[in-house]
Amino acid sequence: MSCNVDDSDEIFDDDDDDCSMEVCTKDSHHSGPSNMPESCYVKLTADDIVKEQRKLIQNVVELTKLPGHTARQLLQEMKWSFENVAVLYYDDQDKLFAKAGISVNGEAIDAVAVRGSSGSFVLDQQTITCQVCLEDFEREEAEKGMSTASGCGHVFCNACWVRHITTQVKEGQAARISCAGETFVEGKRRRCNIILDECFVEELLRGSGGSAEILKKYQTRLIDSYVNNNPTIKWCPATDCTNAIRVTDSFDPSSFDTSVECSDGHVWCFNCLDEPHAPAECSNVKEWRKKCQEDSATSNWLVAYTKDCPNCKVAINKDGGCNHM
Amino acid sequence: MxxxxxxxxxxxxxxxxxxxxxxxxxxxxxxxxxxxxxxxxxxxxxxxxxxxxxxxxxxxxxxxxxxxxxxxxxxxxxxxxxxxxxxxxxxxxxxxxxxxxxxxxxxxxxxxxAPEPDDPQDAVVAQEYKSSIEKFKATAKLWTERYAKEGSMESIQPLLDMGFSEEQAKDALLEARGDVQAAVEKLLSGA
Structure with missing residues (x-):
């Protein structure tokens, strides 16, 4: 299997000038209910997000001379901050690469392929066993029907790769799907920390019995992971709205009015994703909503015994077990 | 599957x-x-x-x-x-x-x-492990004797000799954390 590098290079050639990003300025004529100075944020569409992502990836490619998919992993790990990647790149490259799942952390178990290759591999033995389905493959079959992720040398049959990736995508993973292999780290067994790169996953999902639906989900999640991992960007909370807002450096989260308006005219508070609520603070609104609920005993209990999930803000109650969710 | x-x-x-x-x-x-x-x-x-x-x-x-x-x-x-x-x-x-x-x-x-008490599943056990490792080991050993061994406990014989059943003796010893004297008192008091 090979990855078409030309394709991925082409997408970086977009001229930045024709970027359709709409920067709001004070001169714009819109008069929505949002009172925040409009220089504080930028309205983004899904296409703009893809373009922003590509531009950042291109910057890292230019800095590190690494392929695009690797640059994506570095950025993903560093919360999509080019500055953070650059600092750690000059400071401690090995640490950066291990963190981003580009180099193996520990000792790979059952690694049979020659290291450093992605997709296709060279085999120096006659038969090879897929360590997932435990089927034996002759060398010839193996070179056609099996693959390895880059760097670690773990080889599995394509059918097992697809099932592994499909399970991970269904569980909500995309940007951090790791190799199906295992390693020894400090005497303990661990999954292999190598992160599967984008074109490896896409090529497997296109052939080898992968489904178009999973491929689509995977690609959508990659964009999501950019937004969710980036504290300055949030999706518009309106149902079925695919726009997003990026706040600029002049955004002050503690200012009087933090409401923003997306390209489709939805207005919401950037801090709490609720309706605009100035002059009340986000916390006041939340308490007010709890109070307003019919069953005040329930809301009292919620206040006393639950905490909000840091990601989705749903109230959760810990009733035992360890701290892992 | x-x-x-x-x-x-x-x-x-x-x-x-x-x-x-x-x-x-x-x-x-x-x-x-x-x-x-x-x-x-x-x-x-x-x-x-x-x-x-x-x-x-x-x-x-x-x-x-x-x-x-x-x-x-x-x-x-x-x-x-x-x-x-x-x-x-x-x-x-x-x-x-x-x-x-x-x-x-x-x-x-x-x-x-190699327990990892800083990442506990059972907070009570982890607390005991961290505050008194000797006490933890004694309890863990007793539980092993009581629940994970088919044979009898080392200190159970005197209690069996006194006519108590194996079940009673094991429970009493477990509650008394292995102290035979305390177990005997417990059994005799009928608790």
Whole structure:
């Protein structure tokens, strides 16, 4: 299997000038209910997000001379901050690469392929066993029907790769799907920390019995992971709205009015994703909503015994077990 | 579920438990429910004990980890003393489809030798482990004697000689944390 590098290079050639990003300025004529100075944020569409992502990836490619998919992993790990990647790149490259799942952390178990290759591999033995389905493959079959992720040398049959990736995508993973292999780290067994790169996953999902639906989900999640991992960007909370807002450096989260308006005219508070609520603070609104609920005993209990999930803000109650969710 | 792989795993696990310290076999014909055993590692409070593990496989196994819990009661910071639930990373987010029931059981056995009290499943046990390691070891040893051994406890003989049943004697000793004198008093007072 090979990855078409030309394709991925082409997408970086977009001229930045024709970027359709709409920067709001004070001169714009819109008069929505949002009172925040409009220089504080930028309205983004899904296409703009893809373009922003590509531009950042291109910057890292230019800095590190690494392929695009690797640059994506570095950025993903560093919360999509080019500055953070650059600092750690000059400071401690090995640490950066291990963190981003580009180099193996520990000792790979059952690694049979020659290291450093992605997709296709060279085999120096006659038969090879897929360590997932435990089927034996002759060398010839193996070179056609099996693959390895880059760097670690773990080889599995394509059918097992697809099932592994499909399970991970269904569980909500995309940007951090790791190799199906295992390693020894400090005497303990661990999954292999190598992160599967984008074109490896896409090529497997296109052939080898992968489904178009999973491929689509995977690609959508990659964009999501950019937004969710980036504290300055949030999706518009309106149902079925695919726009997003990026706040600029002049955004002050503690200012009087933090409401923003997306390209489709939805207005919401950037801090709490609720309706605009100035002059009340986000916390006041939340308490007010709890109070307003019919069953005040329930809301009292919620206040006393639950905490909000840091990601989705749903109230959760810990009733035992360890701290892992 | 990958039946071919499960049959191979089943063959691999048929070795006697003495050989590598773990064993498991399916208890349901569709291979979705297994029963495993691990031996307590030497030089630990669990030495000499044989612990039963309940193993449930989902239809996505091996792409999803097996669900494992202790059926035998055990005193360990990372295992619930009430339900037997295990907190071990490879049974959750560190799982790899290249791992097997056997390697997972070996990892559970390794957890018995190297508890991680800073990442507890059972807060009471972890607290005891951190505040008084000697007390923890004594309780863990007693629980091993009481629940994980087929034979009798070392200190049980005097109580049996007094005419108490094995069940009564074991419970009393456990509650008295191994103190024979206290156990006798407890039994005689009828508590």
């Amino acid at each position: 990958d039946l071919k792989r499960l049959k191979k795993e089943s063959v691999e696990l048929q070795e006697p438990i003495e050989k590598c310290g773990v064993t498991a076999s399916p208890i349901k014909e569709d291979l979705s429910h297994w029963k495993g055993y691990i031996l307590g590692p030497d030089d630990t409070a669990y030495a000499g004990g044989k612990f039963e593990i309940d193993i449930v496989l989902t239809s996505s196994y091996p792409f999803e980890p097996p669900k494992m819990k202790f059926n035998t009661k055990i005193w360990h910071p990372n295992v619930s003393s009430q339900t037997g639930a295990i907190c071990l990373d490879i049974l959750k987010k560190e799982w790899s489809p290249a791992l097997t029931i056997k390697t997972a059981l070996i990892s559970v056995q390794a957890l018995l030798a």
